[in-house]
Amino acid sequence: MIPVTTAVRRVPCEACPLRANPYFRDFTAEELKFVSTFKRGELVADAGSMILAEGTHSAQLFTLLSGWAFRYKTLEDGRRQILNFLLPGDLVGLQGSIIGEMEHSVESLSPVVLCVFQRDSLATLFEGYPSLAFDVTWMASREERMLDENLLSLGRRNAMERAAYLIAFLYQRAEKAGMTRKPVIPITQQHVADTLGLSIVHTNKTLR
Template identity: 75%
Template sequence: MALFGYPPPARVTILTSSARRVPCEACPLRTNPYFRAFTPDELKFVSGFKRGELAAEPGSMILSEGAHSAQLFTLLSGWAFRYKTLEDGRRQILNYLLPGDLAGLQGSVIGEMQHSVEALSPVVFCVFERDNLQSLFRNHPGLAFDITWLASREERMLDETLLSVGRRSAVERAAYLLVFIYQRAARIGLTVGQRLLIPITQQHVADTLGLSIVHTNKTLRKLAERNLIKWHDRSCEVLDETGLLELSGWTGLEEERRPFV
């Protein structure tokens, strides 16, 4: 049953290791200069660490808050988001997952997930068994540092989101959110030229910014009137990256190369 207008979770299709479609040696993310290259030993370990792939449609629940996950996931393609919910179903979106991002670390380290992960578009995740996580930390310090870096990066992004929700105005919050997603996507080659359609609805924006859907609609209309964005059916196009940066008061992404597992 849907709460507050959210659709029920969609069906998930799991591909086992025997059905792996993308071997680690041919991973398209490895050819992207934005990602740190693996050493031959690291690539061999990660290839053995991977157990399969998980393909899901938009709206699919990948990880559920409170669940004990036996797996880690790296997003191979598509978009997803992390969120928490109150008992009455109200949702707070914490962050958005793009290819190369890690999910499920909380379930592997803490024992249960403290947030949920849902597919925003058709997605494919690489699936890793958490039982091999100790071996990774023991025998591959470079990969262990990568996982620590990814966790630290997530904390830094949450810091900026908290600052935005707590101190930026509604227009500044929306500008920051959209240019932040745009820059992250551009870094990993998701833009076509300068064009990117971010697959989010106004409800997603409202749940990220902590605003009502009515207030969100008015806020996004102000950005569109300034020709900073263009709203499409279930997606948003950034028209003026510089203008959004100036409006948000944010300096933009600083990181250059980054790891993934």
């Protein structure tokens, strides 16, 4: 079982390392107080842990505090399509919080720490904190834009172009998350294949 800390908060919201990132806006004192109350603890998981499973309901919403994860869907025969990669600052489980059931799964690529929030407090955020509500909407819109580019790659780019785009995309995302001091992208050729819609053999030849 994945351990989760709820009684003791290891990283208080006011000391969150993501606040130093210039790509994130500063909270007002009132917003920071609400988010600190909204947060219920932290979930710590090893690489390869399933954070959320397709078809399940979760009472929790997460933000990724550190590490890498990815969203994916699986066909009945076990074939997997990676939809997107998650980096620090990303929301995890918003779809399940709005729709009620997860339409995809989330797995950690590296050891991760996630901030845990109660889903039933999301309505309070939208009703009482319009700037935070805008932030959530903006993040959902950004996710849609990334999926547009990924779909374009799958539909119109050749294998070499897909691979080049993916590497550049992941590096740029890591840079914005402040993770390029040690630019290690923890993906295997299987992850690349499942993202690009290629066989592992074709992926190996493409990356050589």
